Amino acid sequence: MTVETYVDLANVLPSSAGSVFRRRVLGHTTFLVGAGILVVIVGVALLAPLLAPHDPYAQDLSQRLVPPLWDDGGSWTHPLGTDQLGRDYLSRLIYGSRISLLVGFSIMILSGIIGTSLGVIAGYFGGRIDLVINFIVTTRLAMPVILVALTVAALAGSSLRNVILVLGLLLWDRFAVVTRSATLQIRALDYVAAAQAVGCSTWRIVVSEILPNVLNVIIIIATIEMANGILLAAALSFLGLGVPPPLPAWGAMIADGKQYMFFSPWVITIPGVALFMLVLGINLLGDGIRDLTAPENRS
Amino acid sequence: MFVYFVKRSFVALLVAITVSIVSFLLLHLSGDLAQSLAGPSASAADVAQVRKAYGLDRPMAIQYLDWAGRAIHGDFGESFFLKQPVFPIIAQRLPVTMTLGVSALLIALLVSIPLGIVAALRPNSWIDRLALTISVFGQALPSFWFGLLLMMLFGVTLRWLPVSGTGGWQYYVMPAITLSYYSIPAFMRLTRAGMMEVLASDYIRTARAKGLRTMTVLFKHALRNAIIPLVAVAAVQLGFALGGSIVIEAVFSLHGVGYLGWESISRADFPVVQAIVLILACFYIVLTLLADLLNAFLDPRIRVR
Amino acid sequence: MSALLEIRCLDVRIPLATGTLHPVRDVSLSVARGETLCIVGESGCGKSLTSLAIMNLLPKRARRTATRLVFDGIDLTGLGEREMADVRGDRMAMIFQEPMTSLNPAYTIGNQLEEALMRHRKVARTAARDRAVYLLEKVGITAAGQRLAQYPHQLSGGLRQRVMIAMALMCGPRLIIADEPTTALDVTIQAEILRLLAALQREFDMAVVLITHDLGIVARIADRVAVMYAGQIVEIGPVKDIFTRPLHPYTQGLLRCIPIPGRTRPGEHLGSIPGMVPSLIGKIQGCAFRNRCPHTFPACATTEVSLLEVTGEHGYRCILSPQASAANAAEVAAV
Numbered sequence: 041m042t043v044e045t046y047v048d049l050a051n052v053l054p055s056s057a058g059s060v061f062r063r064r065v066l067g068h069t070t071f072l073v074g075a076g077i078l079v080v081i082v083g084v085a086l087l088a089p090l091l092a093p094h095d096p097y098a099q100d101l102s103q104r105l106v107p108p109l110w111d112d113g114g115s116w117t118h119p120l121g122t123d124q125l126g127r128d129y130l131s132r133l134i135y136g137s138r139i140s141l142l143v144g145f146s147i148m149i150l151s152g153i154i155g156t157s158l159g160v161i162a163g164y165f166g167g168r169i170d171l172v173i174n175f176i177v178t179t180r181l182a183m184p185v186i187l188v189a190l191t192v193a194a195l196a197g198s199s200l201r202n203v204i205l206v207l208g209l210l211l212w213d214r215f216a217v218v219t220r221s222a223t224l225q226i227r228a229l230d231y232v233a234a235a236q237a238v239g240c241s242t243w244r245i246v247v248s249e250i251l252p253n254v255l256n257v258i259i260i261i262a263t264i265e266m267a268n269g270i271l272l273a274a275a276l277s278f279l280g281l282g283v284p285p286p287l288p289a290w291g292a293m294i295a296d297g298k299q300y301m302f303f304s305p306w307v308i309t310i311p312g313v314a315l316f317m318l319v320l321g322i323n324l325l326g327d328g329i330r331d332l333t334a335p336e337n338r339s
Numbered sequence: 340m341f342v343y344f345v346k347r348s349f350v351a352l353l354v355a356i357t358v359s360i361v362s363f364l365l366l367h368l369s370g371d372l373a374q375s376l377a378g379p380s381a382s383a384a385d386v387a388q389v390r391k392a393y394g395l396d397r398p399m400a401i402q403y404l405d406w407a408g409r410a411i412h413g414d415f416g417e418s419f420f421l422k423q424p425v426f427p428i429i430a431q432r433l434p435v436t437m438t439l440g441v442s443a444l445l446i447a448l449l450v451s452i453p454l455g456i457v458a459a460l461r462p463n464s465w466i467d468r469l470a471l472t473i474s475v476f477g478q479a480l481p482s483f484w485f486g487l488l489l490m491m492l493f494g495v496t497l498r499w500l501p502v503s504g505t506g507g508w509q510y511y512v513m514p515a516i517t518l519s520y521y522s523i524p525a526f527m528r529l530t531r532a533g534m535m536e537v538l539a540s541d542y543i544r545t546a547r548a549k550g551l552r553t554m555t556v557l558f559k560h561a562l563r564n565a566i567i568p569l570v571a572v573a574a575v576q577l578g579f580a581l582g583g584s585i586v587i588e589a590v591f592s593l594h595g596v597g598y599l600g601w602e603s604i605s606r607a608d609f610p611v612v613q614a615i616v617l618i619l620a621c622f623y624i625v626l627t628l629l630a631d632l633l634n635a636f637l638d639p640r641i642r643v644r
Numbered sequence: 645m646s647a648l649l650e651i652r653c654l655d656v657r658i659p660l661a662t663g664t665l666h667p668v669r670d671v672s673l674s675v676a677r678g679e680t681l682c683i684v685g686e687s688g689c690g691k692s693l694t695s696l697a698i699m700n701l702l703p704k705r706a707r708r709t710a711t712r713l714v715f716d717g718i719d720l721t722g723l724g725e726r727e728m729a730d731v732r733g734d735r736m737a738m739i740f741q742e743p744m745t746s747l748n749p750a751y752t753i754g755n756q757l758e759e760a761l762m763r764h765r766k767v768a769r770t771a772a773r774d775r776a777v778y779l780l781e782k783v784g785i786t787a788a789g790q791r792l793a794q795y796p797h798q799l800s801g802g803l804r805q806r807v808m809i810a811m812a813l814m815c816g817p818r819l820i821i822a823d824e825p826t827t828a829l830d831v832t833i834q835a836e837i838l839r840l841l842a843a844l845q846r847e848f849d850m851a852v853v854l855i856t857h858d859l860g861i862v863a864r865i866a867d868r869v870a871v872m873y874a875g876q877i878v879e880i881g882p883v884k885d886i887f888t889r890p891l892h893p894y895t896q897g898l899l900r901c902i903p904i905p906g907r908t909r910p911g912e913h914l915g916s917i918p919g920m921v922p923s924l925i926g927k928i929q930g931c932a933f934r935n936r937c938p939h940t941f942p943a944c945a946t947t948e949v950s951l952l953e954v955t956g957e958h959g960y961r962c963i964l965s966p967q968a969s970a971a972n973a974a975e976v977a978a979v
Binding site for chain 2: 190301
């Protein structure tokens, strides 16, 4: 096990906290709060056309940098103000949730498939295959992700599809490491040996014995990578090489607003809070799932 | 023990070579380099000319071997943009990034170790809850946004620190804090978990039974063992931070290697980008080897192999 | 001559979510200078916690109360943690059960031995080192000088336990509390360690409180024995009395369980004590042993039994009269 995995395991293993009873309650609260936040954001994303008061792409240069409701100069016409091109911020925020969710979800799925496949194969077959896959993982870990992602985005052109692809193809390492550990543990258990003895095909064993038990860990890592993907995509957009304008990506909104932030701070605060809440919700959900499915709670 | 490290070093070398190949391929396959160099307004003839001039029409393998052959001697080619050898350019920027990375690491350790210790000593107390909250919030904060907020607070409102740029130590404070915030949750969890496990161990009971003072038990005996996994992780985390500093450097206009990378990508200066990727990867690899060494040094049980 | 260690009515309570755990109840005993007292009982009877209570090394949530807890003239109940730490390791030392995990893996044996002395006395490291070498040789470790530079994982279990003993002796304590020091060791090593302890005790004129579940060990080295059950001392007295004339039904039951050379016939059934230890949470009404006692009768459920002293030395906690108990004892007497 490489040293890097300590960091990941520190995130995945339950942080011991008092009695089982307390853990259950805490687990529930964390899970519920996280799930609650996500439900709200997903709801907003799905109902965007109904909720957004204006067209997020409609520019109105006479209404540039109108402050939000609570500042003087603000009004209910544009509850969260407008950006430097006069576009309604609330609408952009609402539509931006679609982008963040789509990006996060897609990256999670893509990296999850790659990472889990590599991890399960490495853990199940061991030996040379394990060595090779370990080598691949170490190589991936040695590469500076953001730099590489930026480079590819610059060359291939910045688009939603490319952001998802490049990040999805880079962020599978945690999946691989953790599913490998889990597979190793399960493989050593008796019922797998029994299945092998009966003559089940490898494919069958992997799908019906190993995957269901690795699922728990996969879900936890999935939440971590979804959050990670969203933050990285936002960073890419912030640096100008992520989701291209005029798409209302939250990261890009912060980048655009940077030059105005000293006089119109809401331009960067609002999308930042949105990103923060989304990632927080995902993290809490993951923590909640982890606490609820911790071995102590399984009877 | 020695054999183990020789093996590790050999693998590390292979990894470095593989990284250079992968980044080379990514660079050359994601898009048309000649096109990017020539610019969006160039004609097909211009692009062809550029391609020939930079040797981009040769087979991929040849291009790579050519580059690799010279890289071994420290010659990373010439920057397209600055028309100077690549390596000295990077070397000049390196101290900035190193300072940033090491400062961020120190801040993270200074914050997370005490918090982790106290949280372990008083589980479920308000300090433990606070540490947990910091942990949860820290992982959800976009680093660039946090940096901007700090900038607004300390740079503009309070005017304590310079908003951006490179210079003396003041220019590193906010970037280092921003970069450190990412590592604090993991470090704190590790310290807390490590301390709790160690404090429950038999040798701590022995230490107390010997009548040793509480501070001695905590620091000489408990922390010494609890910190072992943390030290290794910290070394690796430094490696990650060096690679990920690009965002922070961009936010604060700190002219380090990350910033150079960003600039180079924007102006299609690919020899520089290629070299930076390799150098950062080498740093990471060296740091993981160092982490292993530290582990062996700190835990006598590992030395016997 | 006053006792070295005197305990009256020692109680330990631990608040749990489901109630208050009361694992040490009303324990009273005394240990004279140079004497060996064995506390014997099955797992969970509270003997380990009693020893931890004396040293005040209980878990954080535990509450200790005692009418009297005096060691070498010092009232231990009045001591704060700092003062208690001054006593621990210096005049009172403890040896634990698992030698494999009782030493810090990150420091050398020498370091851990020397720090025990340097903490309590103003001596230079060289003087501490000399004492460490002296004691290592005393506990039968050869090449003591080289051993000092070794790490715990380089030593076997038996050697580590010897190191633990040496460590306990560094400051020349008056009392050693040994909590099952040989349980985790091979049988052959067990005998050696016990012999070693007995020899050291004589040489350094120390009192020893040895906690064990093994009656064989008790027979071998004890001067006096305290039998514990469900947190209470049910019988206490000189070892000869306990083995020849056990007065408490539990002690009698214990003696029935072990084969006695010369008395137990081949093929004969060994006794057993049916039933389980009662829960230690909350109050126990009447006698704690009544559910498993062969001589129980209704009054056992309601009467609060205290330790009845037959002679000044031999006491037992049962409402049966000494004569009735003695009659029961005759059935199981070990020669």
